[in-house]
């Protein structure tokens with residue numbers, strides 16, 4: 001069937017345990033959440049790639065731009081970074097489809113804040129690959145699209161574990177290790193995400209950890225190994241038939257340990273730590289950074305105290321988001337024949 005236009009969407013994610021150590025082959029656990037990026041792809045007859053973005057949420061402000069003309073009221077660098085993921089994604093899919101000279105126009109809207117550690121780049125890459133591959137007649141599974149998303153991240157970021165595009169493409173909860181994933185049983189987790197309002201660059205933070213590891217392997221390797229052990233323990237707790245009270249208390253303690261280890265790697269900030277401690281003081285069972293750090297988001301596990309924790313995060317100067325885990329990953333929303 002020849003297709004004229006495709007609309008696809010892909011979700012944001014949170015890393016529950018194991019960010020950064022996952023880049024060095026340790027396991028991690030992530031979940032898709034119900035904020036989505038929408039990408040519409042259609043042919044144009046110029047042979048070129050055209051990208052339009054509206055409502056791309058960079059910290060605090062909303063940016064609209066086209067490739068030639070950029071209207072921005074906030075961080076231009078972050079907005080431009082989004083373009084590089086989209087461009088790489090389109091080029092990769094055109095190459096896979098043997099359609100290099102084919103003109104493609106892509107239009108993006110997103111509910112996911114850019115640079116918040118919620119996987120906006122991965123979601124934009126996955127939704128673009130989903131929409132453009134369908135447009136060009138490629139039949140790819142969500143898992144294959146996740147792998148192409150990983151290639152896009154490697155091209156743009158230089159280093160990436162692939163967990164973000166995988167969970168965005170697949171959805172639900174995943175345990176991820178060295179490119180392989182296992183779906184964990186779906187469950188509602190009583191979490192609150194707290195946004196610091198500032199952004200961190202995954203590329204820079206991953207490079208910073210890499211440099212410290214190269215300079216001090218004897219110090220950094222045990223931290224990364226401990227993070228791997230935290231993840232395996234968390235997987236055991238998530239798969240156990242413990243009652244919720246015990247299960248959440250253990251997960252909370254593991255989150256706090258994981259936060260301490262991330263702090264030791266140098267990816268926390270004063271604001272992130274303030275939000276983490278505010279959440280714990282307000283009754284969260286655990287709280288930690290989620291994603292690359294350096295700004296961005298933390299999350300707290302707060303059964304029965306979500307509202308108090310959200311208030312504490314606000315008082316500490318953050319923006320709370322009570323969000324739900326999304327079962328669904330990449331979704332083709334509409335195909336116009």
Ligand code: MEV
Pocket residue numbers: 015018019020021022023117119159160161162163164202206291292
């Ligand atoms: C970013 O969401 C997670 C990192 O571990 C980078 C990666 O896994 O590619 C910091």
